[in-house]
Amino acid sequence: MTRKNVVIGFLGSQLDAGQGAGRWEKWRPTISLVQHEDTLIDRLELFHARKHEALAQVLARDIANVSPDTAVNLVPMEVADPWDFGEMYAALYDWARSYRFDPAREQYWTHITTGTHVAQICLFLLVEARFIPGVLLQTSPPKKQARGNPGSYTLIDLDLSRYDVLARRFGQARADALEFLKSGIPTRNPRFNALIEEIERVAVRSRAPVLLTGPTGAGKSHLARRMFELKKSRHQVQGDFVEVNCATLRGDGAASTLFGHKKGAFTGAAADRAGLLRTAHQGVLFLDEIGELGLDEQAMLLKAVEEKRFLPMGSDREVSSDFQLIAGTHRDLRIDVAQGRFREDLFARINLWAYTLPGLAQRPEDIEPNVDHLLARAAAESGRAMRFNAEAKARYLQFARSTEARWSGNFRDLSASITRMATLSEGGRISTDLVDAEIQRLQWLWQPAGEAAEAQARDTAAPDVLLPADAAATLDLFDRLQLEAVVRVCRESSTLSEAGRRLFDRSRTQRAVVNDADRLRKYLLRFGLSWEAVRRGA
The missing domain is CATH 1.10.8.60 (Helicase, Ruva Protein; domain 3)
Structure with missing residues (x-):
């Protein structure tokens, strides 16, 4: 089944103008659409402002004279400022979302010769995003003006997958970006290569925070800088790469270093300081070991990331800085959140793109x-x-x-x-x-x-004779070392309760009912030991 040709476009208030007989002597792009003998336009969706209603009616009658089989649908489109990109795009987007496209029976050509440049760009974007399915249509006047000469037209398909040369060029550009992120090293580890491939897409498409986790020396700082340099090469950032290790920040100096301060904000603040967040404006801020930040600084950072505004120390006036945050840490921030050392709302904000670099x-x-x-x-x-x-x-x-x-x-x-x-x-x-x-x-x-630590543990270990023979024969090294450490604490303590308090010094604070002695007694019983037996061996 042959699909019908449907053209979508704007009335040209200048190029399509003319109501006298002389209008047939000049090239009019919308009229030229239906003057090609080998191409039938079945329907024309013609956008126009209400003030151009009379011209649109003339154009519809002229099309009926030239091509009686072409249906013309006049679409009034009121935009307060046709040169305002936001208004124009919104109007066309609303029309496209409500229009009943039928690609199985119709093919759509979007005419971009007429209309303001802003309108043409908006139509281009809607076709590229497939909100308007089909291709672009560009018409051109004849080299010599003559009555009835329609000139030429070109169809432009924005589906780049159909163009092998372009696809190869885009593929090469992406391969170059991946090689850049890996510093030109032909890495072979599948997990790492897959991780870098996703990071490349995120780096060039997103300005949202990125969280890099992994052990010390795994390359978090190096990768963050390469991400910045990749964005810089694509003209996506204009500012600098600003790096700070949060483990080096303490007290008033932490907030001052990050957010700046006013003169006299605290002892030693002899002059105003901009702070690293403002230094990173329109660039990338890399906060290494972000888990070391204090809770107050975390709260200030959350506001700066979400609102691009914050208060320097000692100031009653907010300042702004538009930066992209990349955070690094060797810690599992989920544990820190559960234990109250890291704000849950900040973690949720920086955890949109989270990657763990393998050692x-x-x-x-x-x-x-x-x-x-x-x-x-x-x-x-x-x-x-x-x-x-x-x-x-x-x-x-x-x-x-x-x-x-x-x-x-x-x-x-x-x-x-x-x-x-x-x-x-x-x-x-x-x-x-x-x-x-x-x-x-x-x-x-x-x-x-490694070995030295194990040797030291063996040198200071409790004697094997404390354990029943059958238990000692089946005990893993892990359980043995743990038990020996517990026994040493018991021998150094005067009571079962004192030993329990020392051994459970962290977890006991999170319990509603605290019974350290009972917990320790039950642990020893797992190995056939009692408090009295442990103390006798002291």
């Missing part, structure tokens, strides 16, 4: 490309070529990917490790001897968090 140990596939990147950077900084020999690189990567490598400092540990080997290399070659020495250094670096 280096969780991305073993990405260690090799990061090693190559860091080595190339070290070579560029030193001005001399650097590389592993094959055996040394294999040895280092084998250790780096093993469970023995803790990477507790994540990429900071890896960067420091490569820097040390690059600095000590002879002739720019990293040998197996250097790698073996570096592995020993890393093992020593991580020892306090």
Whole structure:
């Protein structure tokens, strides 16, 4: 079934004008639509202001003379200011939402030659957003004016998926953005790559707050800066990237650093201070370790994020700053909210886009490309070529990917490790001897968090003879270490209640009924122990 052609457009108060006989001697874009012998326009939806009603009637009669099969539907559209984008778009949007489109039986051509430039832009946007289904229609006058010469027309389809060249260009632009966010490192970890792909879309499409969580050294600060630089390259921000570690802010200095102060607001406030929120105006503010902010500062930050306004310390007049917030933390803010250390309303506001960056140990596939990147950077900084020999690189990567490598400092540990080997290399070659020495250094670096701590726990542990033989034989190391720590506290306490108060010093404050002694007695009974038996072993 052939679909009918329906044209949607504005009456041209200048281009379509003319009521005398001479009007047929000039090119009129709306009339030209129905003058093409090979194209039938079945219906014309013609927008016009009421003051142009007479011209619209003339145009409808002329169309009937040229193309009797074309139905003309005159649509009065009153806009107080046709050059006001908001008014024009609202009027066209309301019409489009109420119009009964039937794409199965009709195809729609939106005429953008007539009407104000604002009207043409609004029509473009409505077609691009598919509120008006179909394509754009652009008409052009003939090179030589002649009676009855309709000129030419062009149909423009805004469905970019139909244009392979454009699709490839957009695809390449997105690939470039992803590579930029990853600093050009060809990462291989599927979880991390999927996370970066979503962050790229959010970075270029949204100005809402972003929350980055993850262990220290996972790259939160670096990623926040790359997001800013990506937005800057797309002309989406005009201001600066402002970064502050909230763990360094204390007391009056916290509010002053963030929100500024007036002279004399507190002791030592010798002059006005703008504050970092105002410095970040039209830019990006990165608050690292946001969980360390005090509750008062959290309340002020919430108002600044929601309303773009806040009160500097000592001022009775609000100031404004329009910035995008990126927050970072190594803590689980959900726990902090539950325990009252972080405001629930602020968490809800900054949690719209929340991403957890995995640590280096969780991305073993990405260690090799990061090693190559860091080595190339070290070579560029030193001005001399650097590389592993094959055996040394294999040895280092084998250790780096093993469970023995803790990477507790994540990429900071890896960067420091490569820097040390690059600095000590002879002739720019990293040998197996250097790698073996570096592995020993890393093992020593991580020892306090691992084997040394366990050794210390064993040295100070309570004797095994406290436990019944069958219980001792089946006890996990985790339960054993926990029990030994409890036993030590019991031996250092004079009463069961005192030991309970020390052991349950946090959770006891959240209970309606407190019975520390009973909780401790029941814990010991799980292992066949009593308070008296523990005390006898002291």
